[in-house]
Amino acid sequence: xxxxxxxxxxxxxxxxxxxxxxxxxxxxxxxxxxxxxxxxxxxxxxxxxxxxxxxxxxxxxxxxxxxxxxxxxxxxxxxxxxxxxxxxxxxxxxxxxxxxxxxxxxxxxxxxxxxxxxxxxxxxxxxxxxxxxxxxxxxxxxxxxxxxxxxxxxxxxxxxxxxxxxxxxxxxxxxxxxxxxxxxxxxxxxxxxxxxxxxxxxxxxxxxxxxxxxxxxxxxxxxxxxxxxxxxxxxxxxxxxxxxxxxxxxxx
Amino acid sequence: xxxxxxxxxxxxxxxxxxxxxxxxxxxxxxxxxxxxxxxxxxxxxxxxxxxxxxxxxxxxxxxxxxxxxxxxxxxxxxxxxxxxxxxxxxxxxxxxxxxxxxxxxxxxxxxxxxxxxxxxxxxxxxxxxxxxxxxxxxxxxxxxxxxxxxxxxxxxxxxxxxxxxxxxxxxxxxxxxxxxxxxxxxxxxxxxxxx
Numbered sequence: 001x002x003x004x005x006x007x008x009x010x011x012x013x014x015x016x017x018x019x020x021x022x023x024x025x026x027x028x029x030x031x032x033x034x035x036x037x038x039x040x041x042x043x044x045x046x047x048x049x050x051x052x053x054x055x056x057x058x059x060x061x062x063x064x065x066x067x068x069x070x071x072x073x074x075x076x077x078x079x080x081x082x083x084x085x086x087x088x089x090x091x092x093x094x095x096x097x098x099x100x101x102x103x104x105x106x107x108x109x110x111x112x113x114x115x116x117x118x119x120x121x122x123x124x125x126x127x128x129x130x131x132x133x134x135x136x137x138x139x140x141x142x143x144x145x146x147x148x149x150x151x152x153x154x155x156x157x158x159x160x161x162x163x164x165x166x167x168x169x170x171x172x173x174x175x176x177x178x179x180x181x182x183x184x185x186x187x188x189x190x191x192x193x194x195x196x197x198x199x200x201x202x203x204x205x206x207x208x209x210x211x212x213x214x215x216x217x218x219x220x221x222x223x224x225x226x227x228x229x230x231x232x233x234x235x236x237x238x239x240x241x242x243x244x245x246x247x248x249x250x251x252x
Numbered sequence: 253x254x255x256x257x258x259x260x261x262x263x264x265x266x267x268x269x270x271x272x273x274x275x276x277x278x279x280x281x282x283x284x285x286x287x288x289x290x291x292x293x294x295x296x297x298x299x300x301x302x303x304x305x306x307x308x309x310x311x312x313x314x315x316x317x318x319x320x321x322x323x324x325x326x327x328x329x330x331x332x333x334x335x336x337x338x339x340x341x342x343x344x345x346x347x348x349x350x351x352x353x354x355x356x357x358x359x360x361x362x363x364x365x366x367x368x369x370x371x372x373x374x375x376x377x378x379x380x381x382x383x384x385x386x387x388x389x390x391x392x393x394x395x396x397x398x399x400x401x402x403x404x405x406x407x408x409x410x411x412x413x414x415x416x417x418x419x420x421x422x423x424x425x426x427x428x429x430x431x432x433x434x435x436x437x438x439x440x441x442x443x444x445x446x447x
Binding site: 055 | 293298328367373376385420424429432440
């Protein structure tokens with residue numbers, strides 16, 4: 001019986017592919033606490049890594065590469081998993097936990113499959129959230145419009161408008177979501193309103209994944225950057241230094 | 253949401269009772285089950301149970317399992333229906349025990365509920381997802397050992413274990429062996445009553 005309990009604890013037994021047990025909980029809150037402890041820096045850098053889904057071994061390579069760098073935090077742009085299963089959430093979290101830096105994960109369409117959205121919330125926290133670090137704002141939102149059948153409020157522009165409200169002392173705002181505006185999986189009717197909203201609130205760079213390739217474009221004065229899937233063995237390295245922001249595509 | 257939790261428990265009980273009643277002589281028609289299984293874990297429920305049919309002196313068998321995982325243990329109510337086929341080529345009889353050192357099998361499970369889809373929903377184009385979240389094929393690898401229990405009028409009471417490689421574990425293992433390694437399998441334990 002004791003042995004059985006040990007096995008149950010180790011995750012050798014799976015009751016259901018979408019069971020809501022297993023992976024650690026509230027990881028974003030933990031990452032935020034670590035960032036707060038680290039304190040503000042005039043110059044800092046973060047990595048933006050792309051879709052991991054079926055490329056976990058390549059993602060492990062990215063973790064090894066990032067261990068050599070001094071990132072203040074790392075952001076995974078969604079599609080952490082292929083099937084949205086609990087086990088894949090665990091594999092993804094295990095890989096990201098190898099990083100010496102705190103990490104954040106955007107919810108991708110694959111991550112929302114089955115009970116994935118509940119798994120995501122349990123593991124990381126709400127899919128829309130924002131934090132401030134060293135005088136800059138980081139805003140994460142759900143842009144997987146097709147996954148919900150284009151209900152007209154994904155992305156949630158009301159929430160986003162509030163999250164982007166200007167505040168004295170804030171220098172720059174970066175936004176992060178899985179599906180980029182203009183992609184077929186992004187609600188057509190919300191492309192222009194989103195781009196206008198981001199422009200009105202002076203967003204510096206809007207980061208995305210989903211398309212598995214690197215693109216760097218501009219719309220209404222806002223820069224839109226997508227990062228490659230891990231299979232291409234690259235990620236983005238973003239350096240924020242006072243007035244300057246540099247985005248570099250790193251291969252490993 | 254899946255079906256209410258009592259439904260899963262009720263179905264399990266009825267299947268077991270049904271299998272018990274179906275116990276019959278060798279002359280019974282093919283569709284009368286000749287065994288019943290109760291299983292713990294294996295990605296098809298916390299507990300699953302159902303009747304089975306065996307052929308070629310138990311070397312080949314098929315079973316239907318209804319699995320249930322309660323919210324208290326799995327965080328959500330899961331009701332799963334599984335078809336399982338197995339091939340057990342070897343048989344060793346020793347000291348009153350019948351050992352089947354190898355069983356290989358295939359299963360397909362279906363999870364009930366609005367959170368999962370078995371047919372492509374309209375919002376996706378053809379091929380948008382290459383799998384169906386309600387349907388889960390898996391490979392199994394296991395072994396069993398059993399002995400007769402005359403007191404219960406059972407031809408064989410058999411304990412078994414199975415290593416279950418579900419589709420997502422297999423696919424991830426093939427693509428990412430270094431990350432997945434032992435995670436290819438989850439474990440199932442079970443008991444079969446052979447009439």
